[in-house]
Amino acid sequence: QPLGASDYGRLSGHHHTIMIEDVPRLNADNLDKLRRFITGIDVFYERKAKLIILAAAPVLELFDSTGLENRDESFAWDRTVSRLTEMQTQEYMRAPWQPTSITEAEKKEEEQEEE
Secondary structure, three states: OOOOHHHHHHHHHHHHHHEEEOOOOOOOHHHHHHHHHHHHHHHHHOOOOEEEEEEEHHHHHOOOOOOOOOOOOHHHHHHHHHHHOOOOOOHHOOOOOOOOOOOOOHHHHHHHHHH
16 A cells, blocks of 8 residues: 555654565656655654665665656655665664654645645
């Protein structure tokens, strides 16, 4: 079942460590999966959840942006790579888990539901 920001918020509000398995290579053919993955990373990052990912490729090879260079997804992916890189640092790993914070992705999802 596809998940959204509020679902990721509930997960990271109850679990300080999240494991994601079977992340496929992402490209223009599966933008919905890409957007959901990015949203999940955004929420987990803002909550300071610890993340374990089992993927089809290393992070830098996970997304083929061919044809999407000037789209929002390409810029969002660059942010995601930066966040995933930071999430591997000692500083991030030592940061306290923030299970009750409301993330920007959750706020955006709530605004869209109200429209």
